[in-house]
Amino acid sequence: MRHLLGIKYISESDIHSIFQTADNFKDVINRPIKKVPSLRDTTIANLFFENSTRTRISFELAEKRLSADVVNFSASSSSVKKGETLLDTVNNILAMKVDMVVMRHPNPGAHVFLSKHIDAQIINAGDGTHEHPTQALLDCFSLREKFGEFKGLKVAIVGDITHSRVALSNIFALQKLGAKVRVCGPPTLIPKHIGSLGVEVSYDLKDTLRWADAVNMLRIQLERQDIAYFPSLREYSQLYGLDKEILDSLKKDLVILHPGPINRGVEITSEVADSEQAIILDQVENGVAVRMAVLYLLAGAK
Amino acid sequence: MKKLDLFPDGKLDVTLLRLCHQLLENYGDFEDTVLLALQPRGVYLGRRISQLLTALLPGKTVLYGELDVTFFRDDFRRRDSVLEPNKTQVDFLIENKNVILIDDVLYTGRTTRAAMDAMLAFGRPKSVELLALVDRRHQRELPIEGSFIGITVDTLDTDHVTVELREAGGEDKVFLTEK
Known part of the structure; x- marks a missing residue:
């Protein structure tokens, strides 16, 4: 698995291995010290082109508890309003050396499109009426x-x-x-x-x-x-x-x-x-x- | 390929008992001392040591936990495959306790380093010592040494040490395989 674009693209054994790993992380987040250093050399951009509270906070907490560096972006307060394309926006962010992109976008398939044009790993946090x-x-x-x-x-x-x-x-x-x-x-x-x-x-x-x-x-x-x-x-x-x-x-x-x-x-x-x-x-x-x-x-x- | 039996003729039981007595010599009745075995392969040894100690200390409780260091390793993203985590089961705090880390083989010292990082989630220990069944001397990449050692062997990078204990489906054998 390089990206998580949708459940459609992953297998049953992928799902089970996610569950087994999640069991361990559930233990971790229920300890007094909820943090592990695994992703300490990873930078993750959370790109939210659509509103969200739960998913966004949940992703941000997950990233921080893995010790990743996190940058947040929301469309409402960005240059998207000035007419920048999706690819330009993402490429500009990646130019600042980002390893992973967590994205929510109103258009179904936006993540698949992006995965064909950029190097970073992509996690779909919701694409329109398609997948979450x-x-x-x-x-x-x-x-x-x-x-x-x-x-x-x-x-x-x-x-x-x-x-x-x-x-x-x-x-x-x-x-x-x-x-x-x-x-x-x-x-x-x-x-x-x-x-x-x-x-x-x-x-x-x-x-x-x-x-x-x-x-x-x-x-x-x-x-x-x-x-x-x-x-x-x-x-x-x-x-x-x-x-x-x-x-x-x-x-x-x-x-x-x-x-x-x-x-x-x-x-x-x-x-x-x-x-x-x-x-x-x-x-x-x-x-x-x-x-x-x-x-x-x-x-x-x- | 040469295969060397490191504990022939049931010597393993003798060695384990010796290690337990060394622990008793240093830590008495285990009032302020806990055992932390490292996942995945140190736990079978850990369980054995904990049983032996419990038998040697009637009426006392020996606190025993199992620690997974996967998320604390320093080779994440440097391997071809993802490291699969195991369960951490530590139902007590190690704050101000003497901690005995238990692993089957002491090699580069990196697992031990990760373990010292991982255990801090359960408090600040008073002291930490390491018990290992096999010490592969001259192979250390970090300044880490064991205090309670079953056997010390001189090995090359290409050699392999395998510990097969009953609990893991083996028959209590420790082999050094030379290429």
Whole structure:
């Protein structure tokens, strides 16, 4: 592995080796001294052409806990606004001797494009509606902690599948690991041919939850929706929102994931998001360990 | 190719017992002393030493931990393949304790250096000493020496020392292979 452009491009054994390394880093970040010197001679640029809180802080902490030197960049406060191209921006940053690039970009495929034109190693921190590999890795790592293994595990992904990079990366990762995946949401928010990826499709939340061992509740990505895909948030919430009532009616310990940011009261109620069954904050903790593992394994490959 | 048995006729058990007695001679009842074995190959030796000491010190607890130094090595990005980490299991603090680092072979000294770096995550030790089953003398690249040594051998760079202990699926044999 030279880059992490998407889950699509890595193998099942790559994923397992990331998990095993992440186990060790999880130990490290739970010690009083949370830092190791592995990446002390590495400089990493975090290029965020799109807004982010969790991913950006998580990557930055992961880099700092590996002792890397870190520079941050966000599009809103940069020369991109003055009309500079992506390649020029990145090449200018690389001219200052940067070894790795962690990038989030609104255009799907921006990382693949970049990987063909620059020397540095690239980690995808989200490209538009395409992939968000480290999120899928940390989701699966969290599921692994709960369930142990993936063979036969049933995972539902509920919500705005069309506009979600988390959904696509999760589908690839879960399938590579041997889990069964079902997507669920209003027909307008599920891509027409998603069945060709080998996932089940359902428009019925309750039926999906009865089927699933774990559910990943996605946010409605209003910022990516150019037209109205459903009549109102209220209606969406009534049909596809996860609340205590549905959860109790299942009479089982469904594990609930959410990639954040949560829109409380839309896709998930506060009561459910803060319940014992939700592992949302575990996901965030695991995110740092998983990103440390990805950085370590990529940097270690000469 | 010549293969030399470094501990023939069950001598390994005698040597391990001797090392334990040397530890007792220096550290008494192990009140302020802890054992830290180095992953991956030092831990089988470490577990053996810790069992022997526990048997020699009835009623006392010998604190024993396993330390992985992978993230602290100085050859990261200088090897062709990525170094795979192992588990660190240290359930106590080493603050103000005497630490005995345990490894199977003392060679360049670089693993020991990394270990001294890695263990600082668990506190500032009062003192640190090194126990090694085999000391490959004249091969050191750093100013590091062992205090408790099973056997000292003079080797060349091209030689190989392999420690095969029962716990790791071997049969308690230590070989020096000369090319």
